[in-house]
Amino acid sequence: MNKNLIIPIFIPHMGCPHTCVFCNQKKIAGCYEKPTANFIKQKVFSCLQTFKNVKEAYIEVAFYGGSFTGIEEEIQDELLEVASNLKKANIIHGIRISTRPDYINKRVIERLKKFGVDTIELGVQSLHRDVLNRSQRGHSEHDVIEAVKQLKKINKKVGIQLMPGLPGDTREKVLATTEKVISLKPDFIRIYPTVVIKETLLAEWLAKGNFVPWTLEKAIEITSEMVILFSQTGIPVIRLGLQAAENLQPGRDLVAGPYHPAFGELVKSRIYRKQIEYLLTNTDTNVVDNHLVVFCYYKDISQVKGQKQANLKYFREKFKLVLEVLPKKDLNSGSIAWLTGTGNSLNVFTRREFLEKYRIK
């Protein structure tokens, strides 16, 4: 199966007892009705009608939006029963839930096994004690380690969600969190730099001058370092930044912070910048009259140049170099090539080589 198709079912928070400073529970809880068994079946069948190439896809029902294992047990059973029956009938292939690290215990593990849940996404956000405390997360680093350990023991796929830029967070704390997360060997990562949403404690703190969100530039730079570290150990980062949504337009629910509808593209572009900079400072490139021609995978041209040509400007200012970026169909995404001294052949610097050599200082 070459494609993963997710059917999202949003679970209201149903009176979450926590007060994470970035969360607007009232707003989120008000958005969704509690799904019923019938609703789930209808949603699955209507999604299957709209998906293309369903036969070749791995189809997953995903319970998102709340701490699934924290809701009433009868409701968990009811929802998982429907999903499990759809899975047994081979209408879907997997079940995914998202929850908090401290909501994984023996009873939960038994339920996940019983209903055949395949993937568990944990809202970890940070593994720094001070950041977790100041963000009022209500769980510890130890909870995260234990949760991952228990889930791995029963062979579940574990995803970890991180939120760089929470109160008290710094580049050093984020990189330390990243190293600790790597040591837990999760199956995938999602990174959502912290933004300030209306009617949250963060919004109050911002108004009083007690919290300063990261700039977009800082979020791009640090997130790109996180992605490099995860990629160096083969852990896929499957999401960068919040999904573009109407309520995240300025003047709606977004108050401040490093939100950008194409945040992932900006991070990928920054990684290309670092790769070319590594090439310039560590390799014998063929720079003639402060002019360098590089080739890349044809679909990545705009990432290599950067948004509004930001990477070209960067190299012009820092290296007094005019960088020309040309497409080359037979190059893989992530590879950069340049002409040899004689101009007769191409040197290729692959993403894999870059990841092997590059060290974050």
Ligand code: SF4
């Ligand atoms: S983010 Fe925190 S406050 Fe919001 S629903 Fe999750 S656990 Fe509750």
